[in-house]
Amino acid sequence: xxxxxxxxxxxxxxxxxxxxxxxxxxxxxxxxxxxxxxxxxxxxxxxxxxxxxxxxxxxxxxxxxxxxxxxxxxxxxxxxxxxxxxxxxxxxxxxxxxxxxxxxxxxxxxxxxxxxxxxxxxxxxxxxxxxxxxxxxxxxxxxxxxxxxxxxxxxxxxxxxxxxxxxxxxxxxxxxxxxxxxxxxxxxxxxxxxxxxxxxxxxxxxxxxxxxxxxxxxxxxxxxxxxxxxxxxxxxxxxxxxxxxxxxxxxxxxxxxxxxxxxxxxxxxxxxxxxxxxxxxxxxxxxxxxxxxxxxxxxxxxxxxxxxxxxxxxxxxxxxxxxxxxxxxxxxxxxxxxxxxxxxxxxxxxxxxxxxxxxxxxxxxx
Numbered sequence: 001x002x003x004x005x006x007x008x009x010x011x012x013x014x015x016x017x018x019x020x021x022x023x024x025x026x027x028x029x030x031x032x033x034x035x036x037x038x039x040x041x042x043x044x045x046x047x048x049x050x051x052x053x054x055x056x057x058x059x060x061x062x063x064x065x066x067x068x069x070x071x072x073x074x075x076x077x078x079x080x081x082x083x084x085x086x087x088x089x090x091x092x093x094x095x096x097x098x099x100x101x102x103x104x105x106x107x108x109x110x111x112x113x114x115x116x117x118x119x120x121x122x123x124x125x126x127x128x129x130x131x132x133x134x135x136x137x138x139x140x141x142x143x144x145x146x147x148x149x150x151x152x153x154x155x156x157x158x159x160x161x162x163x164x165x166x167x168x169x170x171x172x173x174x175x176x177x178x179x180x181x182x183x184x185x186x187x188x189x190x191x192x193x194x195x196x197x198x199x200x201x202x203x204x205x206x207x208x209x210x211x212x213x214x215x216x217x218x219x220x221x222x223x224x225x226x227x228x229x230x231x232x233x234x235x236x237x238x239x240x241x242x243x244x245x246x247x248x249x250x251x252x253x254x255x256x257x258x259x260x261x262x263x264x265x266x267x268x269x270x271x272x273x274x275x276x277x278x279x280x281x282x283x284x285x286x287x288x289x290x291x292x293x294x295x296x297x298x299x300x301x302x303x304x305x306x307x308x309x310x311x312x313x314x315x316x317x318x319x320x321x322x323x324x325x326x327x328x329x330x331x332x333x334x335x336x337x338x339x340x341x342x343x344x345x346x347x348x349x350x351x352x353x354x355x356x357x358x359x360x361x362x363x364x365x366x
Contacts, residue, residue: 030343033252040253041260048257052327063322066254070315071212072247076240078173078216079223080152080166095292095301099168102288102309103146104175108183111143111280112136112191118276127269131330135273136192138334141320143280144183146172147311151304154311154346158353160304168308173213176313181205184320196324204323208316248315252339255318258327259336266333273337278345285310285349292360299360303353311346314339 041048054064119132127135155165181204185196224232256263263270288309292302317335325331 029249030252030339033249034256034340037253037256037258038260038263041257042264048260051254052258063254063258063319063327066251066319066322067207069247069251069254070208070319071215073244073251073315074208074212075216075219076237076244078213079220079240080237094295095164095297095305096167096171098291098295098297099288099305099308100171100175102284102291102305103172104179104183106287107146107280107284107309108140108144108187110283111276112140112187114276114280114283115139116191118272123272126272131269133192133194134325134330135269135334137188137194137196137325138317138321138329138331139273139276139280139338140187140191141184141324141331142277142312142314142317142335142338144180144187145176145313145316145320146308147313151308151311154307154350155304157347157350158303158307159300159357160307161298161300164301165304165308168304172308173209176209176316177205177213180209180316194325200324201320204320207323208319251315251318255336255339258322259333262328262330262333263336269333270337270340273334274341277334277338277341281310281345281349289353289356296361298362299353299357302360303350306353307346307349310349311342312338314342 051065052063115136119127119135120129124132151165151169154160155162181198181201185198185201188194188196220232223236227236285306289302289306292305297305314335317338318332321329321332321335
């Protein structure tokens, strides 16, 4: 019998990352929910209208079913976030600083510029000025919300450092509390000439960031203190995963039901909206990845850094666009297009990161 080949230390390739059943067929589930939503919107308009009109208060534009589903989706995600991990930020400062720079100093502003160029000039022959303003607003809202949930999946696929990813998610959640509203208001008002009521935007931040974030943190502290961290992470969180998944899928069904007329009636516009979003994703992921390589950051930090800079917290973006401009608006449609292309685009970024692992210095052997 031939003896097994001896391992060669750093040359040994790590086994490929395995996805669970939902993650493996994520594109299929998302596509099925999009199709179901479109069918509901087109063939059951009364049902769709009834759900759309369920608001917290008349004229608030905060849709009650979507808000509840987003809370069910986000609270378990926020329960994973250990904000004490921020204390470890000094261990790998270059990766953290590069990602924060791309997320908050480049991404929203580059999206505003790219969408303004395309919707006001390149695509001006096919869309009206009013539609252009709505699409610019939607893409800016999308770019101003860095991903906090699916990043854990993308990081896992590239062999990313879980601790670093956790630090980044924690920091982004805290920064969003303070910067999301002013950045959106400033850029949307400037690039699209649309009025953005600050109080309405603030209500959106409270409803879709502060409440689920506070609930998640409080539940984490209480449950870890009562049952211990091991039980919390190995027993409870896996049981909550189906809740998050079902809430995500149900949210997509409602979003696409509300947008059915827009999507089916403006299929060409959907393709146009996808162009600047795609450019923004690949530009920001390339910038973050390139800066990581320039500053010799290890791949386990560089890959999730690039992925965090490329993906979006689309649940928050869609909810905010609906609150500000209504569920049938062009801004809401633009954020929905972000949902449409998120999974395949991010999988392509993961593939590039995995193929270029050799560009980065090897981690110091322990």
